[in-house]
Amino acid sequence: MQTFLNQLERVLGGSGLLTGEQVRGRASSWLDSSPNQALAIMRPESTEELSAALKVCNQHKVSVVAMGGLTGLVNGAIASTSEVGLSLERMNKIVELDPIQKTAVVEAGVALQVLHEAASVHDCHFAVDLGARGSATIGGMISTNAGGTEVLRFGMMREQVLGLEVVLADGRVMSSMRPLLKNNTGYDLKQLFIGAEGTLGIVTKAMVRLRPRPLTHCCALLAVESFEEVLQLLAFLQQRAGLSLGTFEVMWQSFYDHVLANNKAHKAPFAQSPAFTVIVECTGTNIEADQDSFEAMLGEAFEQGLCIDAVLASTLDQQGAIWAIRDDIETLMSALPNGIMFDVSLPIKHIDSYVEQLKQTLVGRWDEAQVITFGHVGDGNIHLAIALGKHLPAARDALEQYVYTPLEGLSGSISAEHGIGLDKKRYLPLNRSSEEIALMKQIKAVLDPNNILNPGKIF
Amino acid sequence: MQTFLNQLERVLGGSGLLTGEQVRGRASSWLDSSPNQALAIMRPESTEELSAALKVCNQHKVSVVAMGGLTGLVNGAIASTSEVGLSLERMNKIVELDPIQKTAVVEAGVALQVLHEAASVHDCHFAVDLGARGSATIGGMISTNAGGTEVLRFGMMREQVLGLEVVLADGRVMSSMRPLLKNNTGYDLKQLFIGAEGTLGIVTKAMVRLRPRPLTHCCALLAVESFEEVLQLLAFLQQRAGLSLGTFEVMWQSFYDHVLANNKAHKAPFAQSPAFTVIVECTGTNIEADQDSFEAMLGEAFEQGLCIDAVLASTLDQQGAIWAIRDDIETLMSALPNGIMFDVSLPIKHIDSYVEQLKQTLVGRWDEAQVITFGHVGDGNIHLAIALGKHLPAARDALEQYVYTPLEGLSGSISAEHGIGLDKKRYLPLNRSSEEIALMKQIKAVLDPNNILNPGKIF
Structure with a gap:
């Protein structure tokens, strides 16, 4: 293992590789402030450095967990003690912003709010927004296909991405960075990496679409x-x-x-x-x-x-x-001890009856059950914050069954915008057929034959 | 071969399989009215029939060329004498239209205009439009990721598709027909089939997004x-x-x-x-x-x-x-003998100089050269109708080089919305890297190991 870390350090430079206390000084995620457990955290300065580092990891078959702003809500960026974390916090430049073409070239480590501010200077608007804008990074938001409060009009992150630069598990760099709204030249491979939660490749740069800033x-x-x-x-x-x-x-x-x-x-x-x-x-x-x-x-x-x-x-x-x-x-969750946040979507006409039935069921089983509901109803997406008094966390599995199972019959989704991560992977078969999951695994095997990129997440 | 056709007929029924004169009585495409050369044309009535028919084709390793409204412009739906054509003209129902959720479930054989009219009745609007609306089918438009005149605001077909039902080469049916704007549950596999020109699977049904009808x-x-x-x-x-x-x-x-x-x-x-x-x-x-x-x-x-x-x-x-x-x-092309239509995109600030330089180059080489330009400038997409007097079709290769080669340096695309088909496949490497093309082939091999779906198109 020391050979491996030495090789990584040779490739990334001293400040490019965090180990020991430097890693432990970082939190695991926004939800979990306990010390980060990763074996090390790579902080490449460039696509070339990342490419070289991934080659080393692939040779040693050491798993790599990409960490964006750590604002995800499904434990999709948690690294174990045998896994290496990856932060693109040093790749945080807005490389180009073209107010005529209405495009920006953005490194993956740029925070959402930074892009908003840069676009605004040029009377442009980047059309995804969410509460975690100060920390969430463009790379992380692409890898999780983030949603937020403007989906009704502009769609999710997927709809804003015109081109991507991605480093594959073996270090190959795949680029499709053209500033074009229309480009029908073969399979649109970049779509694979959007929403793949870092399991198929590492997004290092994106060509994103901007809109005119409203007046x-x-x-x-x-x-x-x-x-x-x-x-x-x-x-x-x-x-x-x-x-x-x-x-x-x-x-x-x-x-x-x-x-x-x-x-x-x-x-x-x-x-x-x-x-x-x-x-x-x-x-x-x-x-x-x-x-x-x-x-x-x-x-x-x-x-x-x-x-x-x-x-x-x-x-x-x-x-x-x-x-x-x-x-x-923050108030919502801190005043709801052991509360769990859910993120589901379903046809809007069923939302009310789904929420009401769920509430009845939970209160019927646990007197102390509290169901707090809000969300992007225009998109058919609601969030549920649920507490069960003293019964959580013990009753978590039972609760999840109650929340997720009825969605199947309503053509709903167990994850509207938060993704699957570790938290929801056992429920994936409620939403995706065995054929679909088998095909996902085949694609994963093609792109990452050694299974080093965020293994065990999603499926 | 007769065994094969008998098996197909058993699966599809008499009116489900066209052979001989019934095939020859159909045109090859909108651009080419010569008799269709396909060995036979399958006309399944249902997803189940298509699934059974594809199993037969896959067993016999006979290639299948999906034909929509035959309005494509890149020879993407041309079948040779050893290939079987596939028309979904009998799968032409609008299965469901939900004006509250703003979604429609549409079989692949529905013509664009039919969907427009059905949506309009419910004060809804389907946000893709193009001149061939009377013939172009939803299935064909998804398989080619069609563009048209509303891309500036609403995006291409890809942005309208919420869910797909696809039959794979081996007859497996893969479905993701949920009426949801937001569904982050693993890889978004349907994206693979959009714009794949019938090489990865056959789109049989789609859940599409509708918009409120403007007043x-x-x-x-x-x-x-x-x-x-x-x-x-x-x-x-x-x-x-x-x-x-x-x-x-x-x-x-x-x-x-x-x-x-x-x-x-x-x-x-x-x-x-x-x-x-x-x-x-x-x-x-x-x-x-x-x-x-x-x-x-x-x-x-x-x-x-x-x-x-x-x-x-x-x-x-x-x-x-x-x-x-x-x-x-029609007037444009019929008054331009042997004219060729091109479909390219590039950053809008370069459009004028690209067109002017191309014109100068062509006129410099061939006195009779005519370059006629129009298109979706708001999307960075122009069409060029080019005639070279008596020099076409002989000079086609040279002409294509002049049109396509400068796009590489301008971050442009050799196909904005028409796709690759047979016509542009030799130029694909101008737009897509060898890594990208290699990955496309790997994905093709995973989904269609016997290479029976529209082989030889795109790459």
Whole structure:
């Protein structure tokens, strides 16, 4: 093993390889602050260094676990004591940003927020956003096909990626870095690496698509009495606002009450907590007219009985206060001892009955069960934070069965945007057929015959 | 061979297998009306029948060439006398259309126009459109990742596909038909089959995404004096119209003059033919205000000198007359004896110089050279119709070298939306590295070990 580490150090340089206390000083993940257990952590400075380092790992058949911003939620970037971690934190440059072509070339270690800021300077917009923007890296977000709050309009990370540079397990570099929206030249191989959670290759660089930066941004919080009306409101807004509708996020009463009760820094937007609180955002380009149209549209929704109250957020501060409630996952989880967060998707018409039945089942089995629901309802994606009092973590397996099993019959998914990692791999057969899983394994074997890239994750 | 055909007929039924004159009575493709040469044409009625038929073909190692609407332009669906054709024309049902979830389940043989009309009934919109809409099938469009005139806003076919049912070479059926925008559960295998030109599996059914149908549709034709101004106009419209900008199509003077001169049915929109004629379309949801905003925006473009003349198309008839010019590929090609159509993409800032240099080179070598240019400039995608007088078809190879070789240095693509087929496969190495092509072949070998699915196409 020492020979192996010496070879790695020769390739990566002294500051390119962390060992011992340098590794232990790092956390395992955002959810788990215990010391990182990896044998070592590689910090290459360039694609060439990574290529050389992966050749060494492949020769020695030592597994490599790519670590992005460590903000993942499914234990997809956990390395054991016999595995080497890989951080691209030194490959963190925005190599190029072309505001005419609306593209950027970004190294994998760039944090989402850094890309947002750079795009903004050129009146451009990178169309994926999520709460972990300060830490989540572009490479990690591509490897997990991250979602977030703009999927309704712009799609997930997959839709933003025009080209990739990837280092394969044996050190070969595969590049498709063309700044083109359209390129039908054979199989679109880059798609394989997007969402593969670091099991097929290491994303080192991406050519991503940018959009024109919107000139107006309207935001409101609506109080809605029933889920049926939530659905009607969504249909109404989609028809009325068309593509300017960017966000349709819903907080169930359980979420709203829990966060407001446990973090007094938030100011209650409504006198009484609504059954459903909806964040609606529209963006546009008409500085004179957009806010008026937005308010008129909400007025009409109110008249049609689709909402019973509304708070307009006209200033950035007011918008910030609304999102602070929605994004306060820290309060949500810290005030829910041993709580587990789930991420599922299903046809939107089934969301309410799924949540209600799940709640009944859990409360029927465990009196102390709490189900707190929120999420990207416009995308059919909800998050469930569930606590079972003293029964967790012991009852975790039983709980997971209750959450995941009904999704099969509803054409839902056990992972909308968080991926599979270690946490969900035993449930993968609920969503993917044996033929599909067999083909995934065949593709893995072609690209990584020694099975050194994040082995044991996904399947 | 007779045993093989008997087995096929047993599986497919009498009307499920065409042979002899029934095959010869069909054309080879849209471009080539000579009799189809296939050994037979399979017309399964169901996925099960196709599965059984492919098993027979795989056992006998007989190649299968999937034929959609035969509107492709790269000879990707040409079958030789020893190959069996496959038409899904009897699998042409829209199985389900859900206007709330905004999804449709469509059999592969459904024509694009049929899906458009069905979606429209439910106030929905299927966001890919192209001139061949009456014949092109959803299955063929998925297998070629079709583009068209709405890519700027909604992306290509790939972006519309939520799930696929695919029959593999050995008859196994692989399905991922979930109506979900978000589903991060392992490798997104369906991406492999999109754009694979029928070489990895046969698409039998798709779950596609629909959009809300826009309520307003504004269209204008603008006369622009230079390509520099075309680019400025595009940037201005993207900033001003944002996501409501759906179409930005450009006809070079060469195209405009040629089509108007050769088809007197068209009425000249401008007194003098402009250097560049741009079709701009915006869609929206504000019936009262959108046309006024559109006209105000164009007025401002005019004041800024970004265009020198404009024709507004307020009625459907007027819009139809504009598109009739742009879509008149029949006149374009029939008045250009032995002309060849090219489909390339490149960064938009290089388009003009690429076209000008190509024209100079060709005219320098062949006096009679004509280069007629038009296309989806908003996507960086242009089409070139090129004639060389008496020198074609003999000089085809030399011409292709002139068209394709400069693209490599410009990060362009030899095929933006038409695919590779037989026509471009020798040029694939200009766009894809040897590592990429090697990986494509490995994936092909995994999915189709006997190499029976459209062999010899792409690579």
